[in-house]
Amino acid sequence: MTIPLDLMPPLMFGGLIIIMLIGYPVAFSLATLGFLFGLLAIEQGYFGPLFMQAIPARIFGSVLSNDLLLAVPFFTFMGAILEKCGLAEDMLDSMGQLFGPIRGGLGYSVIIVGFILGAITGTVAAQVIAMALISMPVMIRYGYNMRYTAGVLAASGTITQLVPPSLVLIVLADQLGKSVGDMYLGAWGPSIFQIVLFAGYTFALSIVKPDHVPAVPKEARTLTGWPLWKKCLRGIIPSAVLIFVVLGTMMLGLATPTEAGAMGAVGAIVLAVMHHPEFSWAGRRIFVIGIVACGIGTLVGIFVAQNVLFKIAFAITYFAIAWICVEAFRIAELRDLIKQGYESTMRLTAMVVFILIGSTCFSVVFLGVSGGVWLEHMLTSVPGGTWGFLIFINLFIFFLAFFLDFFEIAFIILPMIGPIAQKVLTPIVGADAALIWFGVMLCVNMQTSFMHPPFGFALFYLRGVAPKEVKSSDIYWGALPWVGLQLVMVALVIAFPLTVTWVLDGPSKVDLDKVRIEIPQTDLPPIDLGPPKMDFGPSK
Amino acid sequence: MRELLVISRGIDWLNARIGAVCNFLVLVAVLVSAGNAMSRYAFSLSSNAWLEAQWYMFAIMVMFGASYTLQRNEHVRVEIFYLMLSERKQLWVDLFGTLLFLIPICLLLARLSWPLFYESYQIGEWSGNAGGLVRWPIKFVLPAGFVLLALQGVSEVIKRAAALAGYVKIDAKYERPVQ
Numbered sequence: 264m265t266i267p268l269d270l271m272p273p274l275m276f277g278g279l280i281i282i283m284l285i286g287y288p289v290a291f292s293l294a295t296l297g298f299l300f301g302l303l304a305i306e307q308g309y310f311g312p313l314f315m316q317a318i319p320a321r322i323f324g325s326v327l328s329n330d331l332l333l334a335v336p337f338f339t340f341m342g343a344i345l346e347k348c349g350l351a352e353d354m355l356d357s358m359g360q361l362f363g364p365i366r367g368g369l370g371y372s373v374i375i376v377g378f379i380l381g382a383i384t385g386t387v388a389a390q391v392i393a394m395a396l397i398s399m400p401v402m403i404r405y406g407y408n409m410r411y412t413a414g415v416l417a418a419s420g421t422i423t424q425l426v427p428p429s430l431v432l433i434v435l436a437d438q439l440g441k442s443v444g445d446m447y448l449g450a451w452g453p454s455i456f457q458i459v460l461f462a463g464y465t466f467a468l469s470i471v472k473p474d475h476v477p478a479v480p481k482e483a484r485t486l487t488g489w490p491l492w493k494k495c496l497r498g499i500i501p502s503a504v505l506i507f508v509v510l511g512t513m514m515l516g517l518a519t520p521t522e523a524g525a526m527g528a529v530g531a532i533v534l535a536v537m538h539h540p541e542f543s544w545a546g547r548r549i550f551v552i553g554i555v556a557c558g559i560g561t562l563v564g565i566f567v568a569q570n571v572l573f574k575i576a577f578a579i580t581y582f583a584i585a586w587i588c589v590e591a592f593r594i595a596e597l598r599d600l601i602k603q604g605y606e607s608t609m610r611l612t613a614m615v616v617f618i619l620i621g622s623t624c625f626s627v628v629f630l631g632v633s634g635g636v637w638l639e640h641m642l643t644s645v646p647g648g649t650w651g652f653l654i655f656i657n658l659f660i661f662f663l664a665f666f667l668d669f670f671e672i673a674f675i676i677l678p679m680i681g682p683i684a685q686k687v688l689t690p691i692v693g694a695d696a697a698l699i700w701f702g703v704m705l706c707v708n709m710q711t712s713f714m715h716p717p718f719g720f721a722l723f724y725l726r727g728v729a730p731k732e733v734k735s736s737d738i739y740w741g742a743l744p745w746v747g748l749q750l751v752m753v754a755l756v757i758a759f760p761l762t763v764t765w766v767l768d769g770p771s772k773v774d775l776d777k778v779r780i781e782i783p784q785t786d787l788p789p790i791d792l793g794p795p796k797m798d799f800g801p802s803k
Numbered sequence: 804m805r806e807l808l809v810i811s812r813g814i815d816w817l818n819a820r821i822g823a824v825c826n827f828l829v830l831v832a833v834l835v836s837a838g839n840a841m842s843r844y845a846f847s848l849s850s851n852a853w854l855e856a857q858w859y860m861f862a863i864m865v866m867f868g869a870s871y872t873l874q875r876n877e878h879v880r881v882e883i884f885y886l887m888l889s890e891r892k893q894l895w896v897d898l899f900g901t902l903l904f905l906i907p908i909c910l911l912l913a914r915l916s917w918p919l920f921y922e923s924y925q926i927g928e929w930s931g932n933a934g935g936l937v938r939w940p941i942k943f944v945l946p947a948g949f950v951l952l953a954l955q956g957v958s959e960v961i962k963r964a965a966a967l968a969g970y971v972k973i974d975a976k977y978e979r980p981v982q
């Protein structure tokens with residue numbers, strides 16, 4: 264029996280849906296499907312047996328030896344430490360007291376802290392859990408509407424994945440073959456608009472239904488005046504330092520995104536030690552000396568030269584960091600925290616990267632049987648031209664997000680539609696910005712995958728840590744308006760590409776080039792849209 | 804059945820040990836990567852060997868850690884229908900899935916990736932970057948990792964079959980991994 268080549272891609276696509284719904288782990292189901300169709304294609308003579316050799320070469324070349332994917336364990340580890348290091352507590356408590364007396368104040372504080380934490384870490388789980396543990400009981404105590412409470416916490420935790428240095432953006436940049444720096448720059452606009460939307464919704468609610476977001480009575484403040492400000496600063500200063508360590512070093516070209524993740528993880532450990540009551544007196548002194556040395560070193564480096572003094576100063580700083588890390592292992596509680604952190608990180612990393620390995624098996628064969636051409640044909644024949652294409656893709660991802668999480672979407676779907684998006688979107692925003700715009704748009708869209716009832720991750724975490732009196736239905740219904748706000752943001756990004764591209768065209772061009780030199784581009788093999796070919800060598 | 808369960812426990816023990824090493828590699832990789840960036844900034848000290856060591860550790864973490872992740876049932880699924888099944892039916896899905904999907908595919912991938920390693924080994928391949936590391940040993944993680952994963956698959960099949968036959972009770976409850 265012969266199967267025409269035209270029929271192979273739709274068969275594979277249909278098979279993909281069926282095999283995933285069985286419920287066996289995605290990574291292995293995908294790989295199996297890829298190989299089954301690979302064998303079928305060999306039998307039908309669409310490519311030779313040697314073609315399958317390309318799969319391990321590609322797993323090694325663009326998955327295992329991929330520097331950017333190394334960011335996955337680093338950011339996950341950092342998130343695991345930060346979740347429990349006390350930073351979120353400090354900020355939520357102080358901001359809550361600061362804004363509490365206005366109507367909706369606790370909501371604003373959650374939104375702001377969510378944004379700040381988002382600019383430090385790259386993972387959603389840590390943030391939703393940490394914020395919900397602290398803020399939920401407080402908001403419920405002061406009579407906030409349960410649904411609003413659940414929604415604002417889930418949405419403000421989820422925004423992490425849009426605010427740089429988000430892991431999603433790194434993965435998207437990798438899969439679309441763009442530089443992470445550009446992706447980050449592009450994401451700032453939408454992430455700021457997004458929190459403005461959230462705050463706007465809270466404000467509207469405080470006018471329409473004031474009893475949903477009541478003001479906290481002034482007497483409830485435990486701190487006022489200077490102690491309150493001091494507490495605010497205690498949360499903000501370490502955050503600012505961490506933001507610099509992660510984002511600043513990356514944007515200045517001092518570190519690659521991967522290294523920035525690693526430094527963030529070390530920074531999180533230092534922060535956890537600082538917050539711990541068992542932090543020794545000697546350690547505190549060394550810490551202060553380290554900070555002073557770092558200040559001196561930086562000043563010398565900027566105003567004089569990177570001379571001996573600069574080197575000595577930084578040697579002292581690094582010694583202090585090393586000392587504090589050693590101290591982290593001496594405190595039993597922190598040692599356990601770190602151990603749990605790297606254990607769960609390892610399993611998550613293996614799981615995520617195996618999805619990519621499975622999808623590599625699938626996509627090599629899919630493209631080998633001209634699946635790219637089929638998909639392009641289908642997507643470009645959507646009525647409405649470019650806008651029709653964008654709306655279709657976004658609806659598609661929105662519905663897919665009910666079943667798949669973002670890693671699966673990014674690894675399975677993106678390699679297929681990336682090249683098509685490049686072609687279709689280039690006329691609108693130019694060749695360079697096309698995939699950045701597209702990637703950020705999908706990133707905004709994929710926020711909803713954390714928020715969809717009943718499978719959304721953020722809701723799931725919320726369920727896990729919420730007090731008993733919060734009903735599941737409250738969490739599900741509460742999430743809906745916020746999913747709506749996220750979709751409004753998707754529409755805005757589609758309608759106004761400038762929200763993403765204004766930074767790319769702007770005066771920051773100089774910085775951008777610097778970043779581009781520093782960040783090693785990933786060697787994704789070119790995605791082959793033509794007839795089957797054997798060449799999967801690295802792209803130029 | 805008893806002998807099979809002994810084999811299964813042996814495999815579990817082996818992969819758990821290897822998993823523990825992989826766990827630790829996460830921390831080592833973080834420290835190496837951060838240390839590398841910091842020393843490059845202050846002392847202009849950096850080398851390709853350290854850069855490559857990072858992704859070597861990543862490759863080991865992924866390929867050798869996947870079996871332990873499987874043991875812990877933490878490979879992500881599309882669970883929309885899976886969760887509606889009874890516990891016994893879930894065991895059946897896992898049993899057949901492992902027998903028909905996981906084990907054959909891992910053996911096939913191990914077979915396909917062997918030449919990748921062997922050719923590299925024969926020429927004693929080194930990194931193309933100046934001051935890089937020797938390359939062929941890291942290519943070994945591909946076939947080795949897939950074989951370990953297939954082994955873990957065998958262990959999972961034994962455990963599921965034993966549970967279905969009522970020999971043992973196992974905790975095969977699936978929860979979405981936290982991310």
